[in-house]
Structures are given as C-alpha cells and as structure tokens.
Amino acid sequence: MRRSIVNDPEDLVPEALEGLVLSHPLLLALEAEHRVVTRRHRATDKVGLVSGGGSGHEPLHAGFVGTGMLDVAVAGAVFASPTALQVLAATKAADAGRGVVQIVKNYTGDVLNFRIAGEISGDDAIETEIVLVDDDLATDTGDADGPGRRGTAATVIVEKLCGAAAEAGASLAEVAAIGRRAASRARTMSLALSAGTHPGDAEPQFALGDDEVELGVGIHGERGRGRVPFRDADGLTELLLEPLREELELHRGDQVLAIVNGLGGTYPLELNLVARSLHHHLADAGVAIERSLVGSYVTSLDMHGISITLMPLDDEQSRLWDAPVRTPALTW
Amino acid sequence: MRRSIVNDPEDLVPEALEGLVLSHPLLLALEAEHRVVTRRHRATDKVGLVSGGGSGHEPLHAGFVGTGMLDVAVAGAVFASPTALQVLAATKAADAGRGVVQIVKNYTGDVLNFRIAGEISGDDAIETEIVLVDDDLATDTGDADGPGRRGTAATVIVEKLCGAAAEAGASLAEVAAIGRRAASRARTMSLALSAGTHPGDAEPQFALGDDEVELGVGIHGERGRGRVPFRDADGLTELLLEPLREELELHRGDQVLAIVNGLGGTYPLELNLVARSLHHHLADAGVAIERSLVGSYVTSLDMHGISITLMPLDDEQSRLWDAPVRTPALTW
Amino acid sequence: MNDQTPSRTLPAGFGRAFVLTLREALVGSADELGDLDRRAGDGDFGTNVRTAMKHLDRNLEADEPSRYREWLTALYMAWLGVGGTSGPLFGMFFRDLAKAGEEAGTAAPTIAQFTDALAAGQATVQRYGEAKVGDKTMIDSLDPAVTALRAALEADAETTAVEALFAAEDAAVAGATATAQTIARRGRASYVGDASQGVIDPGSAAMALVISSARAGADGSGVANIGWIA
Amino acid sequence: MNDQTPSRTLPAGFGRAFVLTLREALVGSADELGDLDRRAGDGDFGTNVRTAMKHLDRNLEADEPSRYREWLTALYMAWLGVGGTSGPLFGMFFRDLAKAGEEAGTAAPTIAQFTDALAAGQATVQRYGEAKVGDKTMIDSLDPAVTALRAALEADAETTAVEALFAAEDAAVAGATATAQTIARRGRASYVGDASQGVIDPGSAAMALVISSARAGADGSGVANIGWIA
C-alpha cells in the first residue's frame, strides 16, 4: 500500500505547478487558470516551443521550461491530456511572432487537443507546426491504421534539440524539421518491475509476479509486449537493448545519444548499473555513446522500471544537444 | 516486495560508480580500487574538498564532484562508512598542495575513518581540516556525551558553499570556517511514509501502520522522535517546519535557504506540493525563502519520505551559493 | 427555395434560446449520460457534460453574449475546456455552428446557413475523430439529422424551418437509439468490445439533444426532448 | 635494565614471525570470533578479520617486506582497509607498533621499544574509540597486557623479553576471558545491552591473539595460543 503526500487529489496538479514555480522564481512563471508554465522572461523574436500532456511524468514537461528548451508547458490531470483550451492558451503564450512548434507525445487525446489548439490559434494569425514524438518501439505494430507508436523519453531529446535551434534563430520550418528528424530516429524500450500508484490510490496500477518483468510497458502503466522472467541488471539492460539495436540497425563505428531513464521508483544506484551495462554492451558492438543522460526524466508516478532511448547522432544534433540550456530539470 | 535492478549485490557500489563515471566522461574519473571518484581534470592551486560516506544516499556524494563543489568523493558499501584506507586515498587525491577539507556527516564510523585518514595523510605533509555536518534536529538530545546530531541533507549546502570558496582561492582555514558556519546554522527534519529496501533484500527496513508516519527518521532508516498520525501534504510540511522554526528562532524579515529533499521514493509532484506548502507557511510568518533546492539529493535508497532543511542565509553565503557549479547532480 | 422567407428564417434570439435549452437538457440528463458511459465506456461523460455546462455558465456571466455567434462561442469555448474525446469534438462542432453567425450580424442565421454549419461541424468531427456512421459515436445521430434536415428543406419549398428541424430531431433520436444495436469502434467505448452492445452511445444521445434544442429554440417552446434517454 | 642485553632483544626476523603467527591465529579463529560478534554484536567481526587477512596477503605479495617496520606496515594497512570499528582501531594500533621499528633499521625493535609501542597503540585506540577498561572492548585485554609487560621488565633485570611476553600473554587472555562477565558500553555490542553478558568480547580475544603472537614470534615457536576462545 502506498500513501501519497497530497492534499485534495483534485488540487494536485495546480498545487504542484505552483510549488515548482515558487521554487524557480527567476526562471518560471505560472498562468494558473490554464495550468500553463512559461518562462519568467518571455523570449522575443524566436520560434516559440510548447509542449505538455498529462501529469505524473515529472519533470516532464514543466521541468524543461527555460532558456534553450521549452517556452511553455501545459499540464493535464494525472495521465490525462490537457484540454484544447489549455493548449490554446499555452500556444498563444509561446508565440513571439515567429510561429510556434508544438511538441506532442503520440497519444490520441494529446494529438487531438494540440491539433485543435493549433487550428484555432490560426484565428490569431499564429502559425503552428506539430512535431509528433513516437519513439516507443514496443508499440511498433507496423499497422498503418493503428494509433502508431507511443511517445515517451525521446521527448526530452526533441525538446532539447528544437529548443537549441529556436534559441539560435532557426525558422518555424527549420525547428519543426529538426524535431521531426530527431523523433524519426530515436527509439525507446521500457520495462517495469512494479507499477506506479496514482496519488490518492492505495494500490499500484498493475501487479506482477515475483518472477515477472513487464517488457515494453508504457508511461501510463499500459501493457507492453508481454511478461518475461526477472533477471539481473545486465540481463535487464540487454532485454531493452537488443530490440533497439536491431530496429536502429546499429553498426560498428556508429555514434549514439543514449538516455537511461528511471520511471519514477528507480534509485540512482540502479540507473547507474544500467548505464554501465549499456556502455559495455555498446562498446562491445563498436558503438560509441557520444552523449548521454542518466536520470529520471520521463516518469510514470513511482513506477519501478527503466527505459533506454537511443538515437544515432550526427554533428548538427551534437551541436544542438551541447548548446546551453537552463531549466529546472536540465541545465548546462 | 521490492526487487532490485542489480547484478551481484557485492558489486553494486563499484559497478554504480563505474556507470556514473562512464556517463560523465568529461567531468569525472574513477579510482576503482578505493571507490574514489575525482574530477576528470584535477584542480591545481586550490584547497581540496573531499567527502564521502556510505552508499545508498545518491546522488550524494559522487554526484557532487565537479567544478565549484567536491574534488573527490569516496563511497562505502550501502549505509557503511568507507574504510580509513579509502578515505586516505581520497584525501590524497584531493590534495593540490593547499590542504584538504574533509566534509563528514556525523556518524561514528565516518568520523573515525576520516579522522584517521586525516592523521595519516599528515605523513605526506597534507594538512587536513574536518567539517562535521550534524544538522538532523530529530537527534538533538542536548546530551554532550552522546554521539550528537546526525548529518543529513545540509551536507549539500556545506559542500556547495565550501566548493565555491575553495574555487575562489580561499585558504584551508577559511574554507573550513565557511563549512562549519553553514553546518552550525542549518537544521533538518525528516519524515517517512515507508522505508527503503536494501538492494538484494525483498522487504523494506521497517514497516509502518496505515495511519503512521515516522517523524525524525534517519537516512539509514534509523528511528526518529516517534510515530505520528498520517496527514495531508500541508500537514506533513507543518510537522517538519514547526520544530525547525522554533530551533532556528526564525522571525519576520529573516531570509533562509531551504532544501525540500526527497528520500528516494518520493515523486516530484509530492516534492512540489511540500515546496509550495513551505513557501506559504514561511511567507505567512514573514520569512523569505531566498534560495531553494527541491529534489531528491540525499536519499535513503527508495525510502518514501521527505526532509526539509533550513539555514538562515547571509550575503556571503548567498554569493557562495550562487557561484557557478558543474557536477552531475547540481549545475548552474 | 428562399431562405429569407419568414417561414425559413430562424427567430431573433435563436442563439440564446438554442444554447439555454441545450444547457437545461444536458444538465437534466447528465446522470443518465454518465451511466451510459459507465456501462459502455470509461464513465467520465457525465462529468464532462457537467464541466462543460459549468464553463458555459462562467462564460455567459463573463461575456454577456447578445448575438447568435456570441452565444455559440460561449458554448464552443466551454466544451474546448473539457477532457475526454467529447470535449474537443463537441467544441469544434459548436465552433462551426458559431461560424454560421458570421454574416448574420445581429440577426440569427438562416436555416440554410445553420444546415450548412451542421454539415461543416459533422465534417470537422469526422476529420478529427475519424469515425464513420455506425461506429457508435455522436456521428450516428448527427449524420441522419443533417440528411433529414436537408431533405426536408429541399423536398418542399413550403416546409418551414421548424418543420425541417422536427424532422432532423426525429432522425437524430432514431439514430441515437439505434446505437444500442451496434458495437463501438471509436473512443473509450471501443475498448470494452461487445460489452457496449445494448447500450445507447451517450455522445450520440447528447448530439440528439443538440438537434432537439435547436428545434426547441426555433419553435419557441424552449424545451428539448429528453425522456427517451435511459 | 639494559635492552641491548641479548636476553632483552627481540630476535632477528621478529616482525615476520609475529605477523605470520598472528595471521595463522586470526584465520584459524575467524569463525569463533565471528560467532562471538553474532552473539553479542552485529556479527561482522569474523568477516572483518578475514578481509583484513586477505588484504594482508595481498600486501605481502606486493611489497615483499623484509624489515620489522615493513611487516607491521603491511599489517596496519591491511586493517585500515576494513570496515567496522575494529578495522580502523586495529589499523591505528598496528601503525603505532610499526613506528617502533623506525629507529631499529634492519634489526627488530628492542622489547622496551615494543612495549612503548604497545602503550602508544593503546593510547591511540582509546583516543579514537573512547573506551575505558571494563567497557568490553579490545582495551580489556590490551591494558592488562601492557601493564604486565612493563611490570615484568621493571621488576627484575633478569627477566627476558620472552618471559615478559609470556606474562603479558597470560594477562591478555585473562582480560579477554573476563569480558564475558561484563556488559558492552562501546561498539555495536553496546546496542544489545544485557545480551552481551556471558559472551567474550571478540575484539578483546583478537587483541589477546596479538600479544600471544608477539610472544610466539619472540620465542621461536611460531604458534599462538588459540584454544581458549569459544
């Protein structure tokens, strides 16, 4: 049984946003009515960047608002899309006259509400482009009619690269192209040893047997490719890496950006073990991890699990990745 | 039951350190034999700063190695002090000719091994000063003969302020004085809703009833002042804040540095709720949070709980706090 | 057919009457609509309807609309602030209805403008929601309503706007009740599979209330037909 | 009293014999020492002893010591690499013993130098560990050993180094066995309270093995007395 540190669960998201903004008074500002977090000092004369989605994935998205990354983040309830009206307010807040790129994880509700907000913001002569993030390899069914792959941890890469490009003065089309390229090249695999627990609930979203691992789990506790036997850190890492290597057709000499991501209830010792294992496995295959991020960036409440995201990296992407960023959750 | 992402539990700490260093190749280097993490590029002509202690508190300590903070961190097994020999190796590695400040959390084993390493490093003409961190108000018995207060999250403040002073060229005595002043002024209170689970173990370190909160818990799962009834986020925040306000004698117009720290299994939504509540409570009392840090910085494996650290802040401390820092876990 | 003939104009104050009638109808059937979504969906539709109407009240208070377009704008913005699939779809649907007031100025739109707007709204809902007739969605009452409305207006130049709207209402209610025979292929209800059989789709029922309210706004009665929902 | 008289010098090779004898004694009683710590402590002392001896073997391999000082340095560094309270305390204790070789050059220290070193080691252990006699720690065998050694050497100029070390060994073993009657006030054993009653303190037993090994290193037998531990 998990008890949550919460007041009225109804107020969780607005209170948490308020707490975040109070903790970063020089960096962030809050537009409380629409649960929109903006930079404290709005940027001028650059392409605006907005993202958002359901809550429960913190630090995504509001933790990535700041110079060099998002202009605006908008938060829905836990695991629920923000409404079109919220996204509209967020999109308007992100506009500085050069158009707005909307970075959207591929879930029906999010896509619907962002598309609608984009259409309506056209009334105010705001140009928008949607960049869809759909990196979750576990949901790659090849079915053109289906909802497509889910969006998960690659969102951080897309937000970072687009953020750097926008900051450097790229046009709406250029920023969107950079985002789409990153999204098309990044893939993620996830696994969970236990599910997260909704604030206010006592029981986790699903239960696993002592010997089971949920492979390909989603960040809302959605089921994945199936359950496989539990194994050690090196073995778990391989479970995630193998399908990624195959899908991305990684070869000796390739360079990648890697994210070893905790799903919320994973402690740093565990993440570092997976990072180590990933380095060894890829080094054995002659693939160099040129850049990496290890931490809990795209979470699913307190789910105990990990995801690995890999993206083949080119020089332009390296430059954009290395560009300065200053947000609550990512700074360099 | 919690299962851990681990290989042989015996190898957990060295493997995790390796993973950390592999993930920060430009920032960190590993001296594997003694489980010592150093800056990749050793500083010259400055006072050296070393800290360390048992593992399981990540990102403490190795996560704070880098420019503007620690030169070296040394890691014991989970919740066990590093040996004197490890600390000796770490102290030597931290020396750049101007002496070494050892930042030590107040636990018998840590104090013993750091003192011994300090004494022995005198053989190599290395001057050392120990700064003892003993901020845990729950263990303030007033008993001069006892082991004194435990050291917890204020370690981050001491490491940051000393790091900035050392980087700016302060002398051994000056750096130590800055550390001791911070340690003497900072106090922490912690609570847990559930205990952490040792890697390799299945059961958490202690069990609480559905209506119980362990108040004043230690970062190794030590018992605190006792158990109190569960309550909401605002109520839990008050539980921690009240004794701190009394001890620090905070008055209208005072300025503080605050750390809202997760103990490992607390998710960001929860931390932000506590941060919000702390801001409101202190604002009502006319006390300004001049600087703050909200995150899981000093953990106890996956313990679900929080600590609040407060330190009255003067101008010199603000300047040192604001100075640039670049480490895996803290960068600005 | 001349829409400017008195029998084919919608009355002054149509916007107000339409929106307020719909408000009453939705508030009055929110429990039933919620139950339907609980039986064959994820159960949030009642809450979504209530939230939309709360937003509507707030918008009406803040904006004090007078023209048709302003009334419908208050309605569409209310729905866009709601979650679920119904929020954005109804929002965009009513946005198209609002546009019908663009050329009308202070007057109500003509029945032809209103009919075109309903058709545009249907197209928008289908563009975003990708539902076809028979998928057990709001389209299943909207599509026959639009067809019936057009047919009535085109069949006989004497048919009044109110008569045509009665025909549309009948078609909408029939379409909605017929969804009980189908299995959901869109929205959350599609996850429950066969279990949706036998249950009226709540979105199609709500859409029928929309048509019913338009009729009641036009005929001056100010009361929609809600008794058939259960 | 003249320490340079043959009867009061420690034999050439004393360092080697002392350290290797102690190694045998500790390895041979690690299980028993571990059991004692399990009964009245936290149970890690056996592991700590074994780890120290593993480190010792590695150091001996790497450094190939020849002088007394080098043998004792290998020993003290081995213990400093061990956890628990015993690691750092034995480490600092043996460091003081190593210092006795500073002036001795290639020779062994004199028995007077060795005695002073034991006393210095006791002072260091007490400075760091803050234990008094009677607290049920390694001090309870070390303190009487040092006293007996000094007394034997001072009482009679004819007493040989070996004779004096036998007296010290007897006192150390008696001190260690007597800890069974006391309740721990230092170290992890202090947490178990009265439960430590009836159990010999493992650290005091290990310290008695140190004195025993010094005696065996001096008398050429090369075998410490370990049978009394249980």
Ligand SMILES: Nc1ncnc2c1ncn2[C@@H]1O[C@H](COP(=O)(O)OP(=O)(O)O)[C@@H](O)[C@H]1O
């Ligand atoms: N893709 C779609 N196209 C048209 N209408 C839809 C679609 N999906 C759901 N609906 C309608 O929305 C109604 C449910 O609304 P609601 O409960 O708010 O959304 P959700 O299904 O996301 O929980 C359904 O009864 C159906 O009429």
Ligand SMILES: Nc1ncnc2c1ncn2[C@@H]1O[C@H](COP(=O)(O)OP(=O)(O)O)[C@@H](O)[C@H]1O
């Ligand atoms: N403060 C102290 N001073 C001297 N000796 C001590 C002290 N604390 C413990 N010891 C000795 O150390 C022995 C236990 O060693 P060990 O098990 O390695 O340490 P720990 O008690 O930390 O688990 C005890 O039997 C006792 O003789």
Ligand SMILES: [Mg+2]
């Ligand atoms: Mg629903």
Ligand SMILES: [Mg+2]
């Ligand atoms: Mg729903």
Ligand SMILES: [Mg+2]
């Ligand atoms: Mg012990």
Ligand SMILES: [Mg+2]
């Ligand atoms: Mg111990």
